[in-house]
Amino acid sequence: MGELDTKAEIELRKLENDGQILFENQNYEEAREKYSALIAATDVEDPHILLKRARCHMNLNDYQSAYADAKHAYKINPKSLEACILCGQASTQILLFEEALNYFNDGLKIDPKNKTITLNLKNLHSKILSDYNEKGKGAETTYSAVKFCTQDPYPGDSDLLNLEYEILAKKYKIPSEDKVNFDAVNKEEAAKHAALAFRLRNQDLSSAIHQCTLALSNEPPNLIYRQLRADMYLEKGDHVKALSDMWAIPKQNRGPDIWKAGGKVLMSLELPISAEFWFRRATKLSKEGDDEAAMLFQQVRVDRLYRPLTAGYPVKVEFKQFGRGVYATEDIKEGDIAFVDSPVVRAMISNPEHKIEACSHCARSLLTAAQYFGDALETMTEEEKELVNIHWPDVTPIYCDDCRRVKYCSDDCRLEAWDLYHQIICPKLNPASSELYDLLDNEGWGIRDDGTKGEIWGGHYSLMILANIWASIIMEAKRLMITDGATTATVTHWAKAKAPYRRFIAYGTTSAISRMPHMLPVFRRVFKNSGHEGVVFNVTEEEFNGRYYQATCNLQEFSARSTPYHAFMKKLSTDLRGFQMIKYLEKSPPYAGFCGMFPLHACLNHSCCNNVEIRDGDCNGTPGVNVVAKRFIKTGEELFTSYIDNKLSRNIRRAWLYKSFNFWCQCPQCTFEGEDKKECTNCNAKSESEKAFPCCSKCKRAWYCSVKCQKEAWRRGHKNICSKQKSGTA
Numbered sequence: 138m139g140e141l142d143t144k145a146e147i148e149l150r151k152l153e154n155d156g157q158i159l160f161e162n163q164n165y166e167e168a169r170e171k172y173s174a175l176i177a178a179t180d181v182e183d184p185h186i187l188l189k190r191a192r193c194h195m196n197l198n199d200y201q202s203a204y205a206d207a208k209h210a211y212k213i214n215p216k217s218l219e220a221c222i223l224c225g226q227a228s229t230q231i232l233l234f235e236e237a238l239n240y241f242n243d244g245l246k247i248d249p250k251n252k253t254i255t256l257n258l259k260n261l262h263s264k265i266l267s268d269y270n271e272k273g274k275g276a277e278t279t280y281s282a283v284k285f286c287t288q289d290p291y292p293g294d295s296d297l298l299n300l301e302y303e304i305l306a307k308k309y310k311i312p313s314e315d316k317v318n319f320d321a322v323n324k325e326e327a328a329k330h331a332a333l334a335f336r337l338r339n340q341d342l343s344s345a346i347h348q349c350t351l352a353l354s355n356e357p358p359n360l361i362y363r364q365l366r367a368d369m370y371l372e373k374g375d376h377v378k379a380l381s382d383m384w385a386i387p388k389q390n391r392g393p394d395i396w397k398a399g400g401k402v403l404m405s406l407e408l409p410i411s412a413e414f415w416f417r418r419a420t421k422l423s424k425e426g427d428d429e430a431a432m433l434f435q436q437v438r439v440d441r442l443y444r445p446l447t448a449g450y451p452v453k454v455e456f457k458q459f460g461r462g463v464y465a466t467e468d469i470k471e472g473d474i475a476f477v478d479s480p481v482v483r484a485m486i487s488n489p490e491h492k493i494e495a496c497s498h499c500a501r502s503l504l505t506a507a508q509y510f511g512d513a514l515e516t517m518t519e520e521e522k523e524l525v526n527i528h529w530p531d532v533t534p535i536y537c538d539d540c541r542r543v544k545y546c547s548d549d550c551r552l553e554a555w556d557l558y559h560q561i562i563c564p565k566l567n568p569a570s571s572e573l574y575d576l577l578d579n580e581g582w583g584i585r586d587d588g589t590k591g592e593i594w595g596g597h598y599s600l601m602i603l604a605n606i607w608a609s610i611i612m613e614a615k616r617l618m619i620t621d622g623a624t625t626a627t628v629t630h631w632a633k634a635k636a637p638y639r640r641f642i643a644y645g646t647t648s649a650i651s652r653m654p655h656m657l658p659v660f661r662r663v664f665k666n667s668g669h670e671g672v673v674f675n676v677t678e679e680e681f682n683g684r685y686y687q688a689t690c691n692l693q694e695f696s697a698r699s700t701p702y703h704a705f706m707k708k709l710s711t712d713l714r715g716f717q718m719i720k721y722l723e724k725s726p727p728y729a730g731f732c733g734m735f736p737l738h739a740c741l742n743h744s745c746c747n748n749v750e751i752r753d754g755d756c757n758g759t760p761g762v763n764v765v766a767k768r769f770i771k772t773g774e775e776l777f778t779s780y781i782d783n784k785l786s787r788n789i790r791r792a793w794l795y796k797s798f799n800f801w802c803q804c805p806q807c808t809f810e811g812e813d814k815k816e817c818t819n820c821n822a823k824s825e826s827e828k829a830f831p832c833c834s835k836c837k838r839a840w841y842c843s844v845k846c847q848k849e850a851w852r853r854g855h856k857n858i859c860s861k862q863k864s865g866t867a
C-alpha cells in the first residue's frame with residue numbers, strides 16, 4: 138500500500154513539474170492539461186495548483202476559466218495574495234470591475250504596498266475609463282427617469298377608485314356617469330351665445346362663462362362648448378366646475394389635454410387614484426409623447442405611496458428628472474436625523490473571519506462574552522468572571538424548532554419570521570431548501586447539477602435576500618388566498634403580495650443568469666413547493682434577473698448599533714465593583730453585519746458632495762438605519778447620499794456610477810471639478826502647449842486657462858465644493 142502511495146505521489150509530482158516546465162516554455166495549452174490531470178487525480182484541492190492552472194488560462198485568454206480557478210483558490214485560502222491578484226486580474230478582463238476592485242483591495246490588506254496590485258489598479262481604472270469613453274458623454278443629458286417607470290395600476294386600485302368616485306359624487310356633486318340633458322336643442326341660439334363667449338373670454342371671464350352656460354343650455358351635447366367652458370373655469374380657478382364639465386364629455390371624446398387637465402384637478406382635490414387614471418389616459422393618448430402627463434402621473438403616485446413613510450419626518454419624496462428623490466420639508470440642522478428606516482428584507486453578511494451571532498430576523502446582535510473578551514475571559518479573577526456572568530445579557534439563541542438551522546433573539550422573532558417567510562424555506566418542511574443553507578455555509582459553493590463542484594451563488598450579497606423576498610411573497614399570496622376563501626392564489630393575490638417590492642428600481646448591464654447559471658435551478662427547486670396546493674411560484678428568468686438587480690441597486694449595509702456589550706457596560710456602571718473591568722473594555726465590540734432593502738432610504742439619490750450619511754440606528758426598537766445631515770440642509774433642498782468612494786478622481790467616480798447605476802453624475806462636485814490638466818475646467822479650452830494649466834491652489838482638482846475663468850468658476854460654484862471634505866457613506 139505504502140509503495141503504491143509513493144508511486145502515485147511520484148506521478149503527481151511529475152505532473153506538477155512537467156506543468157511547470159511547459160509553463161516556463163510558454164506552452165500554456167499543454168501545461169494546462171498537466172495541471173488539469175493533476176487536479177483530477179488528487180482528492181485534496183490545492184490552491185497552488187488551481188492558481189497555476191488559472192495562470193495558464195490567463196495566458197490563453199480564457200479569462201472566465203481563469204476567474205473560476207482563481208476564485209476557487211481564494212475560497213480555500215482568502216489570505217493568499219496571489220489568489221487576490223489573479224482574481225482581480227481575471228475579473229478585470231471579464232469586466233466585473235466591482236469584483237476586481239474588491240479583490241485588489243483584499244490583496245492590499247495583506248500587502249499594502251504591493252506594486253503588482255498598484256499597477257493592476259491603474260489598469261482597472263483605465264479599463265473603466267475606456268468603457269466610459271466608448272459609451273460616450275452623449276448620453277449625459279438624455280436621461281429621463283420617467284421613461285423607466287411603469288404606470289401599471291397597483292392591486293386594489295380599482296376599489297380605491299370607486300371610493301374616490303363616491304367622494305366626487307357626494308362632496309363635489311360630480312356623478313360617475315354623465316347625465317346630460319339631450320332634449321330641447323336649439324343650435325342657432327346656442328351658436329350666438331357661444332360666439333359671444335369666445336369674444337368676451339379675454340375681457341370678462343365671468344360673462345364669457347355665463348354666455349357659454351347659455352349656449353350649453355340650448356345645446357347640451359355640444360362638446361366644443363363644454364370644453365370651452367371647462368377651460369374658462371380652469372382659467373378662473375374654479376376647478377371643481379371645470380372637472381364637472383370635463384366629466385360630462387364622454388370618455389371616447391376626451392382628448393389628451395382634457396385627460397391631463399382633469400388629472401391636475403383631481404390631483405389638487407387629493408384624489409390620487411382618479412388623478413393617476415386621468416394622467417395614464419393622457420400619456421397613452423399622446424403615445425407617450427407628453428412628458429408632463431407622464432411626470433405628473435409619477436408625482437401623484439410617489440406622493441401617495443411615500444407620504445405614509447415620511448409622516449413625522451422633515452422630508453417628503455418627490456418625483457423629478459432623476460426619478461424619486463428625498464426633499465427637506467423643513468430646515469435640517471447638521472447632525473440631525475432626517476429620517477430613520479427599517480428594512481423590508483434583510484440578511485446577514487457572511488464574514489468567515491469573525492462570525493458574530495445575530496438574530497436572523499431582526500438583526501439584533503447575539504455577541505457572547507467569550508467572543509468579546511476572548512482569551513482574557515480565562516485569565517480573569519473569580520470576581521471579574523462573576524461580574525461578566527451577572528451583567529452580560531443572556532444571548533442564548535433560540536433556534537427554529539423544526540430545522541434548527543436558523544437563530545433568533547427571541548420567541549417573538551422566531552414566530553414572526555415563521556409567519557412571514559421562514560416556513561417556506563424551513564428545511565424540515567421543505568427539504569429542497571437545505572441547499573440554500575448549505576450554500577450559505579460554503580460561501581456560495583456546492584455540487585452543481587452536473588456533478589461538478591464549484592461556485593453556485595456568485596452574488597455580492599447574501600442569497601438569503603432573494604430567498605427571503607420570494608418566501609415572503611409566497612406567504613403573503615397564500616394568506617390573501619386563504620382570507621378570500623379561494624383555492625388558488627389569483628393574479629391579484631400575487632400582485633398584492635409583490636407590491637412592497639415594486640418600490641425598488643432595478644438596473645443591471647449583464648444577465649444574472651449568465652453570471653451564475655447554476656443558481657436558478659436551485660431557487661426553482663426550493664420555491665416550487667409552498668406546502669399549499671394552490672400556491673405555485675415559478676422563479677422565472679425574468680424574476681431572477683429583476684430581483685437580483687433590485688437588490689444590487691438598493692441594498693444597504695447595517696448592523697445593530699446597540700449590542701450585548703453596550704447592555705453589559707450599562708449594567709456594569711451601576712455596580713461598584715465595575716471599575717476593575719475597565720482594562721478589558723477598551724476595544725469596541727465586533728458587529729454582526731447585515732444588508733437590507735430600505736424603502737425610504739432607497740429613494741436617496743447620489744451626489745459626490747453628499748449632504749447626508751447613513752448610520753446604524755434603531756427604528757421602532759429594531760436595528761435599521763438613520764439618515765443624518767452632514768451639514769445644514771435648507772427647506773426644499775434634496776437629500777443626497779453617496780453611492781461610491783468620493784475620494785476617487787472625477788472621471789473614475791463618474792465611470793463607476795455610469796457602469797453600476799446608469800447615470801452620469803452632474804453634482805456640483807462633478808460640475809466644478811476638472812479631470813484633465815490641459816483642459817480649462819471652466820471653458821473647456823485646450824492647452825496648446827505641453828504644459829498643464831495652473832490648478833486651483835486649494836483643492837488642486839480644477840485647472841484654468843486664465844484668471845478670468847478661475848474667478849468665473851469660483852463664482853458659479855467652485856467655491857462650494859473647493860476643499861470640501863469628501864467622505865463615502867458611513
Ligand SMILES: C[S@@+](CC[C@H](N)C(=O)[O-])C[C@H]1O[C@@H](n2cnc3c(N)ncnc32)[C@H](O)[C@@H]1O
Nearest residue numbers: 459460461642644690739740741742743798800
Ligand atoms: C437607489 S436608486 C435612487 C432612487 C431613484 N431615483 C428612484 O427613483 O428609485 C438609484 C438610481 O437613482 C438614479 N440616480 C441616483 N442618483 C442620481 C444622480 N445623481 N443623477 C441621475 N440619476 C441618479 C439612478 O437611476 C440610479 O440607478
